[in-house]
Amino acid sequence: xxxxxxxxxxxxxxxxxxxxxxxxxxxxxxxxxxxxxxxxxxxxxxxxxxxxxxxxxxxxxxxxxxxxxxxxxxxxxxxxxxxxxxxxxxxxxxxxxxxxxxxxxxxxxxxxxxxxxxxxxxxxxxxxxxxxxxxxxxxxxxxxxxxxxxxxxxxxxxxxxxxxxxxxxxxxxxxxxxxxxxxxxxxxxxxxxxxxxxxxxxxxxxxxxxxxxxxxxxxxx
Ligand code: IPE
Ligand code: MG
Numbered sequence: 001x002x003x004x005x006x007x008x009x010x011x012x013x014x015x016x017x018x019x020x021x022x023x024x025x026x027x028x029x030x031x032x033x034x035x036x037x038x039x040x041x042x043x044x045x046x047x048x049x050x051x052x053x054x055x056x057x058x059x060x061x062x063x064x065x066x067x068x069x070x071x072x073x074x075x076x077x078x079x080x081x082x083x084x085x086x087x088x089x090x091x092x093x094x095x096x097x098x099x100x101x102x103x104x105x106x107x108x109x110x111x112x113x114x115x116x117x118x119x120x121x122x123x124x125x126x127x128x129x130x131x132x133x134x135x136x137x138x139x140x141x142x143x144x145x146x147x148x149x150x151x152x153x154x155x156x157x158x159x160x161x162x163x164x165x166x167x168x169x170x171x172x173x174x175x176x177x178x179x180x181x182x183x184x185x186x187x188x189x190x191x192x193x194x195x196x197x198x199x200x201x202x203x204x205x206x207x208x209x210x211x212x213x214x215x216x217x218x219x220x221x
Contacts, residue, residue, distance in 0.1 A: 001025070001044060003171025003195025016060040021197035023068050032201040033113055034079050036208075040114045040161050042086065044179050048122030062096045065119070069099040073106065080112030086157035087121030088129075116158055123181035130155035156182060163187070166211045171195045188214050 001022060008018030026043060033041055046061060053061075076083065083103045090097070100117070133155045134147055153159055164180050164187040172193040176184070190207045192199070 001196040002169060002173050004197060006171060007195040007197040015057060016064075018195075018197060019061055019064050023064050025196055025199050026068070027072060028201060029199070029204065030076070030081055030113065030115055031079065032204055034081065036205075038113065038208075040116070042116040042118055042158075042161070042164070042180065044118045044121065044177075046087075046119045046121070047178060048087070048120055048125050049178065051120075059093075062093050065096050065117075066099055069103050073103055076103075076107055076115075077110065080110045082107045082110040082112075082114050084114060084116050084158055084161075086116055086118045086126070088125070089119055091120050114161065116161060118179070121157070122178045123176075124178055126157055127182055153182075166190060166207060168192070168207050170199050186216070186218055188216070 004018035004022040005015045006018070007021060008015050030041075045065065050061075051058065083100070085100060085104070089100060092100070096119075100119075130152060134152060138144055161183070164184040167176075167180070167184050167187040168190045169175070170192055172191070174191055180187075188211050190210060192203060192207070194200075194203055
């Protein structure tokens with residue numbers, strides 16, 4: 001979800017206003033995905049690298065997350081959105097953690113759309129943790145057994161989420177930036193110059209239309 005800052009700067013507004021506009025996009029997007037029956041979405045909201053930003057911006061981002069959960073939770077219940085997270089949320093401000101934990105609990109049985117909020121998320125961190133957890137289990141079991149790929153995958157943050165089919169990056173950046181390196185091995189990549197606050201329901205449809213035109217062979221013929 002890139003380009004909040006640029007969206008704001010181009011309008012002579014503060015970066016935090018760009019982030020606020022970005023949350024409106026998340027809100028609209030979730031409604032739209034429920035409507036068009038997309039069952040899973042992961043939103044890269046805060047990366048393991050985003051801690052390098054100035055403290056006031058980090059605070060503003062988590063305050064927006066808190067506000068988002070407080071104001072949208074009832075709506076997510078009504079729409080059948082289940083909230084899950086990826087990333088070590090123990091490093092997040094306590095208020096955000098508490099709100100997230102409550103939201104995950106309350107929405108846990110919703111069935112329409114799984115919305116995976118990636119917070120303090122980095123794909124390398126995710127894979128490294130999975131490898132460490134696997135090693136720890138091996139040592140505890142006192143026997144060395146090479147994991148099946150499936151067993152390793154079960155140690156990622158959200159093993160029940162399927163592989164990424166379509167990965168959308170906004171604001172003209174042509175990078176993965178440490179996002180879902182494992183799960184996006186065969187993802188179709190879609191890049192758009194639109195900033196995240198500008199990204200609309202029509203843009204979602206356009207991305208999915210483009211996805212439908214791609215020929216996916218997963219290494220076969
Ligand atoms: C994305 O927008 C916000 C986050 C997920 C942290 P940016 O803040 O990266 O916006 P630009 O790149 O400065 O335009
Ligand atoms: Mg950016």
